[in-house]
Amino acid sequence: MTRTSPAGEILRRGHATIPLTAAEAGVLATLRAEAARFFTLDEAVKRRHGSDDFNFGFRPFGRQYSVSPDRPDMNESFTYWADAPGTVPNGEDIAPFLTALGAYWAVAARAADDILTGLAAHYGHPEPALDFRDSSYLEVNWYLRDDERDLLQDRHEDGHLLTLANSDGPGLETESAGRMRPVAVPDGHLLAMPGSLLTSMTDGQVRPLYHQVRNHRLRRRVTVLFLVNPRFDRPVRPYVTGRSGEVDIAAMARTGGSMFGLPPAPILKASPRR
Template identity: 65%
Template sequence: MTPSVTTAELLAHARATIALPAEAAKTLTALHTAATDFFTQDEAVKRTHGSDDFTYGFRPYGRQYSVSPDRPDMNESFTYWADNPATVPHHDVPTVAPFLQALRDYWAVAAGITENVLTDLAAHYGQQTQAPVAFRDYSYLEINWYHPSDRDLLQDRHEDGHLLTLAVSDGPGLEIATDGQMSPVPVRDSQLLVMPGSLLTAMTGDDIPPLFHQVRNHRLPRRLTVLFLANPPLDRPVPPFVSREGRAVDIAQLARTSGAMFGLPPAPSRPAGQTSG
């Protein structure tokens, strides 16, 4: 079959771009506003909305790194799992509730795009009759709020270790590996960069390599990035789209442990508060 445009881009270039329609773009604009309101609150307030292990909600500066713990990513973060506000401590109070509503609205957009990409990839590998990868209960939005820094790189060169990352930033800095060198990605409003991770590499029998990337410091007073990070189910074995050379691969096992390379705890088999499959 002829692959979809996005699938063809991923196969040819290990990345793709998707422009958001106008109505979907409004949810991204609203999320930028709500995120700015949240991150400019007092540190003590923000910390009340983070879990003890920093998996859910607010994650303060210094808790995550790209390569080495002595070079933490120069940002705070907020993670929103499985379209479930109850994963965030004190989720129903005014200091976070508007932010969570904006996250929910954009989640629907990003999850719909991810569904289409994964369904098209499954079809490309002859799995049209199988259910698409059930990613929604195991994936999350991550909002990164960058700190001013004198370092050349705000995040060191890495790949995300997920199936896909849908990335969009409000300022320059993102650089991707292209023809053996790191090249800047133009900033375009409401255009998402689809970045495959090593889980998708395993799913496709190495057809689609992970996209390595980094964030260069342009000395901006503020910078915000919105990421949708797609995982496969984490509570049961997940076979790849294609297996080659008789290799047995459990994508779920890879997914549960991939966060360790960034100093994060193992991914939860089911996000807190989740009760349905």
């Protein structure tokens, strides 16, 4: 692993910037365009494509927060689990959107695999890359215009192994030396942000990257996230075993969303697409 690899950057700096190829950037641009078409649909239409527990597909404003339920995140979301389009209710009616999500899933999964393979090599972990594909998901956030709040999302960390993030406008701020600072992710790049699951996997050696979203009162802001989890259905061995012994990484991964008002993560088997 070189110092310039994404895994090496995370170990050295606490985050990494990952360039996309021109073809991969085109896949992301297509997904953004399809997301814009979806989120500008009538509210009743969008709700047809969300599950009752808000795990799959459309998640309306007010269902998720960063710190407190009385300050919901200022966005709607769409979640796409495990490259499994069949999990989205009435997905046949939004097939181009799901196709774009599936295409970008492959891009993000390759980047996640590269990072996890590098971390496993660094720590001498027996699994070259954790089995994350049936337990990870894409989340597309469509931010709502608000002229009063300074922050569209309050300071938080995501609670996963990694978040691979890309936004089409400014606003992201990350914590450095106790201060929140704007971070500019170049166009055609992803920002890899460690979460507290990776902190647990490394016995505290990799700290979670706290971040927030500043309100620049943009007419449009779309963020595409790939949220990387280890598998939920069996024990996951940490990279580093701490003084307290083994921790239940899988259980932590399944229930971590509760701090944001979300239900337990679903246990899915092999996806229908693969």
